[in-house]
Amino acid sequence: MRAHFSFLFLLLIALAGPLSPTAFAAGQAEEAAPAEEVIPDPLKRETPRSMVSGLISALAEPDYDRAAQYLDTPAGTNRQRTNAISQARNFHALLDNGGSLSPFVALSNEAIGKIDDDLPAEQENVGVLTIQDKKVPVLLTRSQDGDHQVWRVSRETIDQVAQAARQEPVVQEPDKNEFSFAGAPLKDWAMLVGLGVLIFGGLWTVAALIVAAMRRLVPDADANGLVRFMEAALPPASLLIAVGLFYSWAERLPVSIVARTTLLRYTGIVSVIALVWFGLRLIDAVAELATARMQRSQRRQVVAVITLARRAAKILLLVFSGIAILGTFGIDVTTGIAALGIGGIALALGAQKTVENLVGSVTVIADKPLQVGDFVKVGDVVGTVEDVGIRSTRIRTGERTVVTIPNGDLSARQIENFAARDRFLFNPTIAVEPATSPAKLKEAISIVQQVLTEEKNMAEGHRARLGSISDRAFNVDIWSYINVSEFDTQVIIRETLLLTIYERLDAAGISIAFPTQRIVFSPEQLAEAREQLVGSGNEAAAEAEPGLVVLDKSTPQPRA
Numbered sequence: 079m080r081a082h083f084s085f086l087f088l089l090l091i092a093l094a095g096p097l098s099p100t101a102f103a104a105g106q107a108e109e110a111a112p113a114e115e116v117i118p119d120p121l122k123r124e125t126p127r128s129m130v131s132g133l134i135s136a137l138a139e140p141d142y143d144r145a146a147q148y149l150d151t152p153a154g155t156n157r158q159r160t161n162a163i164s165q166a167r168n169f170h171a172l173l174d175n176g177g178s179l180s181p182f183v184a185l186s187n188e189a190i191g192k193i194d195d196d197l198p199a200e201q202e203n204v205g206v207l208t209i210q211d212k213k214v215p216v217l218l219t220r221s222q223d224g225d226h227q228v229w230r231v232s233r234e235t236i237d238q239v240a241q242a243a244r245q246e247p248v249v250q251e252p253d254k255n256e257f258s259f260a261g262a263p264l265k266d267w268a269m270l271v272g273l274g275v276l277i278f279g280g281l282w283t284v285a286a287l288i289v290a291a292m293r294r295l296v297p298d299a300d301a302n303g304l305v306r307f308m309e310a311a312l313p314p315a316s317l318l319i320a321v322g323l324f325y326s327w328a329e330r331l332p333v334s335i336v337a338r339t340t341l342l343r344y345t346g347i348v349s350v351i352a353l354v355w356f357g358l359r360l361i362d363a364v365a366e367l368a369t370a371r372m373q374r375s376q377r378r379q380v381v382a383v384i385t386l387a388r389r390a391a392k393i394l395l396l397v398f399s400g401i402a403i404l405g406t407f408g409i410d411v412t413t414g415i416a417a418l419g420i421g422g423i424a425l426a427l428g429a430q431k432t433v434e435n436l437v438g439s440v441t442v443i444a445d446k447p448l449q450v451g452d453f454v455k456v457g458d459v460v461g462t463v464e465d466v467g468i469r470s471t472r473i474r475t476g477e478r479t480v481v482t483i484p485n486g487d488l489s490a491r492q493i494e495n496f497a498a499r500d501r502f503l504f505n506p507t508i509a510v511e512p513a514t515s516p517a518k519l520k521e522a523i524s525i526v527q528q529v530l531t532e533e534k535n536m537a538e539g540h541r542a543r544l545g546s547i548s549d550r551a552f553n554v555d556i557w558s559y560i561n562v563s564e565f566d567t568q569v570i571i572r573e574t575l576l577l578t579i580y581e582r583l584d585a586a587g588i589s590i591a592f593p594t595q596r597i598v599f600s601p602e603q604l605a606e607a608r609e610q611l612v613g614s615g616n617e618a619a620a621e622a623e624p625g626l627v628v629l630d631k632s633t634p635q636p637r638a
Contacts, residue, residue: 121147123228126192126202126218127185133231134179138261138336142166150219150230165236168243173335176208179216181325182343189227191220202229209242262337269333270341277327278320285312310363314356321349347403354399361391383443386436386468435469438485442466445489452497453565456483501537501559502568508542508579509551509591518588519544519552525582526554535571537561551591 121144122128129148136145146153146162149169153159173179180203186192191202197217205216217232257264289312292305324345328338365388372381443466448454452463454473461475471488473481483491510522526542540558547553560568583590599607 117225119223119226119228121228123148123223123230124189124226125185125187126204126229127182127187129218129229130179130185130204131182134336134339137166137170137173138340140170140261142170145170148230149236150221150233151236164243165239168239169231169236170335172207172209172239172242173205175332177206177216177335178329179205179335179339181346182339183346191218191229201232207235207239209238210245214238260336260340262334262340266333266337267341269331270328270337273327273331274320274324274341274345277323278317281316281320282313285316288312306363306367307360310359311356314352314359317352318349318356321345321352350399350402354395357395358392361388361395383439383468434486435484438487438489439466439468441489442471442485447493448495449497452495454496455494456488457491459483496565500563501561502565502572504536504540504556504558504560504572504575506556506576507545508554508556508583510554510583511589511591512549512551514552514588518586521586522552522583522588523554525586525588526556526579529575529578529582530556530558533571533575535561550593 118124122132133145133148136142136148142163143159145166146159149162149165151158151162151165153162185204186202190199193199195203197203200220202218202220203215204218207214207216214235217235218229219232220227220229222228223230259267289305289309292308296302296305325342328342331338365384368384369381372384442448448456448463448466448471450463450466454461454463456473459473459475459481461473461481463471464474464480465472467485470482470484473483475481508522508526510519514522523542523544530536530540530542537559540556542554542556545553545555560571562568562571580590
């Protein structure tokens with residue numbers, strides 16, 4: 079048995095493909111050698127964004143020894159290290175005096191940097207320095223530092239910083255009486271915050287004045303779409319415009335690069351909040367306006383769909399804004415987005431019927447095969463539509479029961495809507511007695527035609543003709559339409575037409591044929607019936623007139 083298993087195992091290996099001894103040995107070596115753990119750069123210089131963030135953090139402390147490691151300068155000896163620290167101080171001073179760095183969200187968070195900025199693959203532009211009234215770009219270069227590929231301020235930029243320091247001292251002695259907070263003078267923080275409050279306060283005041291003026295000038299402002307839109311849009315729009323102006327003006331202020339970069343970084347969060355605020359208010363304004371219109375037109379099912387769309391839009395807006403804010407903090411959200419995608423697929427598969435009903439409700443709303451109050455036939459269900467919800471539709475039948483049909487099934491069924499009729503068919507058959515003479519029969523047809531002509535609600539093209547002759551009646555067929563759309567109205571008109579036809583035929587001496595039944599008895603059957611009546615004590619019935627034999631008091635029967 080073991081020999082058989084060994085043979086099968088070797089056969090499977092042979093079928094899988096030839097394997098050389100060298101490859102086999104290499105495979106064993108790979109299995110034996112554990113994967114080397116990649117240790118990240120302790121200074122977080124793997125991407126331009128993380129490098130700039132670490133440099134600002136070092137300048138804020140201020141730790142120029144650590145800040146020097148973000149510069150592409152040699153630091154192998156004490157002299158080189160001292161020179162690197164000096165260059166870090168000069169670089170900090172130039173950034174404070176007219177320099178600027180790109181906004182945090184504009185910096186690349188990829189290890190290879192931006193590939194569409196018309197720069198070499200190993201270079202990245204992250205800001206500007208002002209040296210002797212000239213704008214000098216702050217360039218980063220990607221190079222090897224030990225076991226890591228890191229981004230650092232390029233030697234070209236550092237050489238220009240050193241040249242500016244040789245021509246004129248750029249580092250100023252700090253004021254010992256000046257208060258500092260988070261690596262920047264307190265007055266710089268106050269100046270930047272005051273600028274933001276002033277810009278936003280002014281724009282907010284202008285927006286409030288515009289809305290107040292529109293409410294005074296526009297009649298019925300609450301129902302006016304433009305006023306509602308301006309009320310919803312102006313407050314968040316003023317915040318968004320304030321963020322843009324703050325970005326532009328803050329770069330021109332003579333304040334610390336630490337305070338400026340920090341506030342501009344988190345001002346990006348304010349801009350996201352402004353966009354979310356604008357979106358939420360716009361969604362609410364549009365939804366309320368659409369809901370008011372649908373309620374005026376008695377379309378309650380559309381209101382339910384509007385409510386669902388309103389909530390879904392808000393959720394999506396908040397989710398994407400949350401992802402943007404996390405990205406501003408430097409948190410990698412790629413894994414979270416992938417998890418949300420997988421979770422969404424799993425949720426969609428688990429709630430397949432619910433999704434089907436939601437799609438069906440959208441189809442019912444868009445196609446409008448029925449509405450609340452319509453009298454419809456859906457499959458074998460006949461009744462009045464009471465509600466078209468997000469998941470199902472309720473129909474009250476003639477027996478006063480309520481049938482609930484999921485919208486997914488409803489959208490796939492054949493729906494007959496009686497309420498959508500523009501006119502009603504009037505198609506009765508008037509049966510005239512078979513003993514009627516030809517002249518009277520023609521008169522009967524003329525009477526019916528005259529009644530149809532006199533009715534003002536009768537559509538054009540109506541007709542009344544002799545349709546057939548049977549052994550029981552002459553059948554006058556009517557084909558016409560009652561030109562009204564209300565069911566109750568056509569019932570009254572139909573009744574009036576039938577009564578008028580009957581009255582005029584009766585006045586003309588023309589009888590309407592009714593189904594009758596004649597039972598003919600033989601003499602023996604008549605005698606037996608009389609004996610039964612006499613035996614039962616019903617002598618009066620036994621002595622009845624010759625044309626009838628009464629079997630009981632309620633059912634007289636004709637006799638021969």
